[in-house]
Amino acid sequence: MAKPMEEIKWQELEPGAVVREVGNAREYETGTWRSEKPVVNADECIHCGVCWLFCPDAAIHQMPDGHFEANLTYCKGCGICARECPVGCITMVAEEEE
Amino acid sequence: MGVRKGIEVSLAISEAVAQCNVDLIAAYPITPQTHIVEHLSEIVANGELDAEFVPVESEHSAMSVCCGSAAVGARTFTSTSSQGLALMSEIFIIASAMRLPVVMALANRSLSSPLSIWNDHTDTMLVRDAGWIQVFIENGQEAYDHMPWAFRVAEDPDVLLPVAVNIDGFILTHMIEPVEYIEDSVIKKYLPEFKYPIALHPDNPLSMGCFAMPELYTEAQKARDNAVVNSYSTIVKAWKEWEQLTGRSYHPIETYRADDADYCIVTMGSYGETAMEVVDMLREEGEKVGAVKIRLWRPFPFDDFYKAVLGKNHLVVIDRAISFGGPGGPVASELRSALYSKQGAPKVINYVAGLAGRDVSRHDFKNILLDAKEKVQRGEMEGYTLYGLRG
C-alpha cells in the first residue's frame, strides 16, 4: 500500500520521486465519484464483453457464470457500458442517497 | 605517465568524453561549443567510440534526448552554450529533479540581445538554481580532467545528479594548450560502469516524472536539495581519487598567495589564471594581494569558502554577469550573503568585467585592484561597478 501523500516524509521518497509500486492507482477508489451505477441483467447478458472492452476505467469484470458486472470500486458511472451493450441488458440506476 | 599533447581544448574535451566510453551524445550546434560535438561525432563516425550520436533539431530536444537516454541507464553527454542553454533550460531543470545523471560541457557565452557569441557567464547564471552540480575550470588540462570526474560524480549511486562543467567559450575552448592524456585503463579504473538504480526497463517497471499535489511537492524539493548538498562528499572524494591517479589535485575553493593578503581577487573559470599572474606581478611591487578561485559553484562549498576568506580584509569579486536591477553580480551577491552574519567577514567589492568577451588583461586586473582600494578608502563598497564602461 502506498502511504497517504500527506504522511510521506521527504526521506522516504525514492530518487526523483519515482514510483516503484506500479499500478498502485488501484488503491484509489474512483467509484466514489459515481451518481449512477450500471445494473446488469445477468439473464439477458450474452457474455460478449463489449462493455468490458469499452470501459475507460477497466472497471468491468466477468463473473464465474460468464456474465459481466461492473466493479463498483472503480466504476465512475459514465454509462458507456449501458449505451453500448448490444442487447441492452445494462441499466443505469441512480445511486441511493446515503 | 600519460602522453602530453598540444591540442585545442574542445578536442581534448571530446577525447576525454570518448575515453569515458560514453553511450550517447545528443547535441545541437551552437558557437562556441561546436568543436566539442563535431569532434565527438567524428570519433563515433570513425568507429573509435561505440556510441549513439543523436543529431537533434534543437537544444531543447538535446536535453530531452539526454533525459531519455540517462533514464534507461546509458552514459550520456551533451554540450551547449548561451541561447542553447536558455532554450533547453526547461528540461535542464527537470533533469536534476528527476535525478538523471547527464554530463554537460558548457562553453560559457553571453546571452542575447544584442546578439554576441563571446564569452561571459550570463548563460550559466541563468541556471544557477537548477539543481545541477556546477564546476568552473581554468585551463585545458582541467577541462580534460573534469570529464571523467563529472561522470564519476554524476553516476555515483549516492549522487545521481547531472553535472555541468563550465568552460569559458573561445578564451578556453578554442585555445591550443598542452594536455596530459590519461591512459584508458586508468580512466576505466577511476570510472566504474554506470548502474542506474531506477533505470527504465520492462523487467523492472516504474513510473518516473510523476505529478505532485502541494502535499508532496515540498518534500520532493527537500529531497532534491539534500541530494545536491550531500553530493559534496562524493565530489571531493572523486577529486582525491583523481589526484592519487594523476597527481593533479582539485579543491572546491582554491587560494593563491592568499595567506597574508590584504586584498584577494575572487574569480571563477579561466580568469583564475590571469588573477594568479596579477598576484605575482603585484607581489613584486610589494602589494599584499592574493587570489581566491571558486571551482565548485554548486553545491556551494560554504565551509571551504569560510576557511579561505574569514579573517581577510577585502575580497574583490569579479563577476561575469549582471543581475539587472538587482544587487550586483551574482557571485558577489552570493558571497556577501554567505558572509553577512560571519565574524571576521571581509568586505566585498564587486566588479562586473569581461562581458561578451571584452578583454580583461593583467593590466585591467591591476586597475580594478587600485580602484577597489580607492573605494575602500572612500567607504563606497556597496553595489557593483561595470569595469571598462564608457560614458
Added chain:
Amino acid sequence: MDRFTVFAPRLVEKAEYFTSGHRACQGCAEALAVRLVMKALGRNTIVAMATGCMEIISSPLPTTAWNVPWIHVAFENASAVISGCEAGMKVLMRKGKVPEKKINFVAMGGDGATADIGMGQLSGALERGHDMIYVCFDNEAYMNTGIQRSSSTPYGASTTTSPAGKVSIGQRTQKKNLPQIAVAHNIPYVATACPSFPFDLMEKVKKAANIKGPAYVHILSVCPTGWRIPTSDSIRYGRLAVDTGVFPLYEVVDGKYRMTYEPQKLRPVGDYLKGQGRFRHLKDKDIEEIQRRVNQEYEKIISKCGGM
C-alpha cells in the same frame, strides 16, 4: 465494418497495463484509447508521455496507473525523450550491457503536445528514424487546462479561447492534418484510429510496433467534458466521426494508403455536429460549409487510397 463481432472481445489481451483508479473524467475515450493501445503493445513497452490529461490523471504521487516503465519529462518533448530511450537502449544492448530484447518505445501526447508545442520535436524524431511509435490522442483542444483551442480543434468548435460569439463562429481555422504531416516524413507507418473501433485500433498499434522505424498513430479521442456531450456517448460520437467522414480510418504503409473501414454511405455531418455542445451555435449554412469541406477532404483520402 470494423471487424467487430459481439463475441470478439474474448480474444483481447486480458491484462491491464493502464489500470483502474486513474482519475480521468467519466466517459473519457482518451483513457479508453490509452488502455486499448497498451493492450495492443503488451508489457515489453517503455512509454514516454507528454504533459496533459493522461499524464496528470495517471500519475499523482505516490500512485501510478501504469504497469509498464513510464516516464514523463515535459509537455513538448515526449518524442525527444523516447528518442533518447530508444537510442540509449540500442547502444546498451549493442555493447552487451543490457540483454537483447524487443522493446516497444512509445511516445504519447495529446493534440496540443503534438500539433502545437511538440511539432518540431515530433518532426525531428520522425526524421531521425528512431524505432519508435508516436501516438497522438487527439481530443481536439487543450482539455487539461480547460478546453482551450489548439491547431487540432475543428472549424466552428467553441472553446474557451475560441468562443463562439456575435462576430465569431468559434474556431476560425481548419484542423491541422497531423497524419498527413507524419506521412510527409516518409516514415514506414502512419495510421488514424478511434477507440470506437477497438479492433482496428489495436491492429494498427500492433502493426506500428512490429514495423522497424518510426510509426505514427493518430487517435481521435472523444472528450465528453470538452465536447459537451453525455458521458455515455463517447463511443457513439467516435463512431459518428468516422461514419460521417469527418475522421476517416486509414493507414499508410510505406507510402501506400488504404482505408481500413469504409462506410457504405457517409452520414450527413450534421448527425455528428448536432448534439455536441461545442457546435451547438452552428447555423445550417455553417453546417453546409463544414459538409462541403468534409466531402472535399474525404475525397482526397479516397483518391490517395486509389479511389472507391
